[in-house]
Amino acid sequence: MRLYQALRNVDKFRTVFDFGGRDVAHWFPGHMAKGLKQMKANLKNVDCIIEIHDARIPLSGRNPIFQDTLNVRPHLLVLNKMDLADLSYKQKVLKKLEKDGVSNVIFTDCLKQRDDNIKKLVPMVLEIMETSPRFNREENRDYCLMVIGVPNVGKSSLINSLRRTNLKKGRASRVGGEPGITRAVLTKIQVSERPLMYLLDTPGVLPPKIENVETGMKLALCGTILDHLVGEDIIADYLLFSLNRLRKFGYVEKYDLSEPSDDIQHVLKRIAVKLGKTQRVKAITGVGNITVTIPNYTAAAYNFIRAFRKGELGQVMLD
Numbered sequence: 228m229r230l231y232q233a234l235r236n237v238d239k240f241r242t243v244f245d246f247g248g249r250d251v252a253h254w255f256p257g258h259m260a261k262g263l264k265q266m267k268a269n270l271k272n273v274d275c276i277i278e279i280h281d282a283r284i285p286l287s288g289r290n291p292i293f294q295d296t297l298n299v300r301p302h303l304l305v306l307n308k309m310d311l312a313d314l315s316y317k318q319k320v321l322k323k324l325e326k327d328g329v330s331n332v333i334f335t336d337c338l339k340q341r342d343d344n345i346k347k348l349v350p351m352v353l354e355i356m357e358t359s360p361r362f363n364r365e366e367n368r369d370y371c372l373m374v375i376g377v378p379n380v381g382k383s384s385l386i387n388s389l390r391r392t393n394l395k396k397g398r399a400s401r402v403g404g405e406p407g408i409t410r411a412v413l414t415k416i417q418v419s420e421r422p423l424m425y426l427l428d429t430p431g432v433l434p435p436k437i438e439n440v441e442t443g444m445k446l447a448l449c450g451t452i453l454d455h456l457v458g459e460d461i462i463a464d465y466l467l468f469s470l471n472r473l474r475k476f477g478y479v480e481k482y483d484l485s486e487p488s489d490d491i492q493h494v495l496k497r498i499a500v501k502l503g504k505t506q507r508v509k510a511i512t513g514v515g516n517i518t519v520t521i522p523n524y525t526a527a528a529y530n531f532i533r534a535f536r537k538g539e540l541g542q543v544m545l546d
């Protein structure tokens with residue numbers, strides 16, 4: 228009976244999120260131009276681009292800056308953090324990506340000690356490369372890959388996971404930079420013996436493409452944009468909105484709520500109380516000073532967002 232009432236309640240929840248006229252222009256600092264320039268300069272030494280993105284937002288935020296290059300160069304899209312994504316949408320996502328011209332896609336979990344998909348990556352890359360012409364590098368017998376992607380999607384983790392899986396050791400032996408590679412910055416790391424395959428050990432960080440505030444908010448939720456630039460309070464509210472929209476009510480039980488709620492202040496208050504995140508503040512009243520206990524909303528918002536990013540509130544597909 229209570230569940231029935233609670234779900235009826237859910238029907239009255241927000242269906243559209245009010246972004247309050249926020250401007251995303253300053254959400255991404257412009258310091259990445261240097262990295263981009265360097266990446267472009269090194270593309271001539273690269274046979275295949277491994278683009279990595281967050282599996283929870285397979286369509287949002289990918290930077291098309293490399294599109295021109297990607298069109299002519301073998302390209303594999305790795306959708307990482309699959310452990311956090313609702314994979315019941317996998318086929319739909321693959322179809323949509325294929326429609327957009329992205330047909331080489333693999334889902335991975337780079338934190339897993341042994342991820343079968345990571346094992347498949349080198350053979351898949353080889354297959355992609357063998358069916359495409361090699362640009363500028365016909366004479367080379369080894370292959371070189373470059374990992375690119377927006378911040379925090381797991382580029383370094385992918386490189387480590389590839390080393391772990393293919394070289395069976397923690398650290399790969401480094402090889403010196405080839406002429407033409409900016410030696411101080413880019414080093415090649417072997418990831419496979421047969422065929423001989425290397426990847427550039429410094430991943431290329433792309434600024435995400437933020438088409439609108441909602442895309443920006445999804446990127447923020449996944450930890451791609453520094454929280455304080457967007458604001459933890461609004462990220463927490465957008466998280467609550469998204470969980471309700473997707474009917475992912477794990478937060479109700481986790482934080483001892485009586486039912487789903489669309490009111491972020493109410494939810495944060497419950498979280499603060501449950502976690503003991505309260506503050507004692509002095510209040511001056513007509514009858515003297517008293518001390519009152521108030522919830523620490525900021526700490527609660529922080530915890531709510533962290534729990535989501537660790538997968539504790541369920542797997543989601545935000546696109």
Ligand SMILES: Nc1nc2c(ncn2[C@@H]2O[C@H](COP(=O)(O)OP(=O)(O)OP(=O)(O)O)[C@@H](O)[C@H]2O)c(=O)[nH]1
Pocket residue numbers: 307308309310311335336337338339376377378379380381382383384385430432
């Ligand atoms: N749940 C989960 N977390 C992951 C996975 N891969 C990476 N992470 C976590 O995501 C965070 C970012 O990973 P990094 O490998 O540093 O990402 P990056 O893209 O190199 O980050 P930048 O250098 O900031 O651009 C870390 O906390 C990782 O532990 C994954 O498959 N699943």
